[in-house]
Amino acid sequence: MKADPKQVHVSKEYAHGAPLINCRFDPKAQHVFATAQDRAIIRWTLADGKKTEFKAHDSWVRGLAFSPDGETLVSAGYDDTLVWWPANAGKPTPIRQIKAHAGWIRAIASSPDGRLLASGGNDRVLKLWNLGNGKLVGEMKGHELDIYSVMFHPDGKHLLSGDLMGHVRQWEIASGKEVRKFEAKDLHTYNTGQKVHYGGVRSLALSADQKHLIAGGLYKGTNPLGAVNEPLIMRFDWESQKVLKKHIADGVKGVIWRNVIHPDGFVIGCSGGSGGGYLLFWQAKEDKAFHKFKLPDTAREMDLHPDGVTLATVHGNSKLALSKLAPKPKPEKKK
Helix, strand or coil, rough: CCCCHHEEEEEEEECCCEEEEEEEEEECEEEEEEEECCCEEEEEEECCCCEEEECCCCCCCEEEEEECCCCCCEEEEECEEEEECCCCCCCCCCEEEEEECCCCCEEEEEECCCCEEEECCCCCCEEEEEECCCCEEEEEEEECCEEEEEECCCCCEEEEECCCCCCCEEEEEECCCCEEECCCHHEEEEEECCCCEEEEEEEECCCCCCCEEEEEEEEEEEEEECCCCEEEEEEEECCCCCCCEECCCCCCCCCCEEEECCCCCCCCEEECCCCCCEEEECCCCCCCCCEECCCCCCCCEEEEEECCEEEEECCCCCCCEEEEEECCCCCCCCC
């Protein structure tokens, strides 16, 4: 089925007992996972909606990453801890737990070959772990403020990390050295009155042809505590590092919590904040969003299903919504 963003609609919702924070589909697309403010990880089976909870963290869980075969899940929390899980177990218990950072862990990612896990957070250190045995294999230092996003390059040789200052650093994995830096300064604001840094690179994505890098967050911030700001995605040329586009959404207040580049080339952004929750859509060569879809509640994260048509979003109303980029099914006629 071909994706049609202008036909987007919520097709199903799953409920939990606490506000949700993050979500990811597993690599086999059998389940959708979410994290919640009650410190739980929730797994819903897509075929029948069966709900299973994973519990081990002592604080909110912000990061989720999988081994390529979908058998292992790693979670990262504000309790400074990484936890390895059997992703498909009927009664999941941790495989291992590691006190990994000196502060909140805000982002994790697994490498394309499944050998490595990257993690970063408030201690400003990017760490590499053996995904199979949990051993620390490397550290990369250079960020001035908190790390908010991490992503492996498809070549498996480089790692990208975005921080609160609006810097995206490219690292060579073999040497641990910084290769270069992309400047996404529009995603950073310093409030002189409150003496607060806010904004940051909340999400990173690379186009299928590896020619464009996008970084999402917020700009035009006027109140860091009241979340009064506007969503922004910056598009960079990978080779030159020049800013090609600034994707904006007129009339929307919020933060880009996640951005992805659809296989068909358009960009999807998940925005949440004082203006509610939105799915936003841009064409690569356009500044303004060509479609905005208001979600049932303020959104906190998003993931794209491998079918390219289904999106998962998590919300402050304790629900995970599945949306379809396709026309609504016609109601069956009564016999």
